């Protein structure tokens with residue numbers, strides 16, 4: 001029996017990611033699918049509480065330490081992702097390991113190395129498709145700008161976007177460097193909500209209808 005797909009939605013702050021994730025969930029459920037919606041960071045776990053306090057600048061942590069906590073927060077839910085997929089429940093995830101690398105590698109000084117940032121997430125369940133909602137920092141500003149959290153600054157978002165671009169280039173096409181087999185799809189999120197949601201649907205429709213025969217892959221498995 002085919003298993004359900006693992007779908008990740010990634011994007012910059014103000015890209016409409018959370019809205020689009022919720023629209024996709026509704027559409028999947030209306031089509032009769034079971035969906036488990038996850039959001040990273042998951043601020044409800046004990047590790048997530050530390051992350052939440054850091055993001056709201058209520059606590060300070062060493063850059064390496066907080067990076068490892070974000071990754072641990074994903075590992076906490078890794079077995080749940082796998083068991084859902086096996087029992088034919090689609091896993092839809094708002095942010096994942098790619099945010100982990102992009103946000104940590106973009107900050108500094110001193111900068112954290114890209115490879116160092118990637119290492120703790122090697123071996124996590126690999127998404128079957130990653131939809132990257134791309135938006136320029138200018139467009140994000142037009143949408144009312146950023147909130148008060150730690151990374152919500154225009155210059156930071158510009159650097160984050162560059163790291164996402166690198167991740168996309170290395171990941172695109174399946175089996176890209178690093179042994180990643182996720183399909184990386186860039187979606188212009190500067191357009192209106194309806195257009196973006198229709199495009200997202202178009203990009204996942206077949207995957208969702210057919211399911212997958214192969215087991216869940218591992219992220220960057222050739223680095224493990």
Ligand code: DGP
Nearest residue numbers: 013040041070071095099100103104151
């Ligand atoms: P959100 O709840 O989606 O608004 O994300 C909170 C903020 O945390 C957002 O600015 C992106 C950032 N973020 C998400 N995941 C990670 C991660 O794994 N590592 C780092 N450094 N930042 C992350």
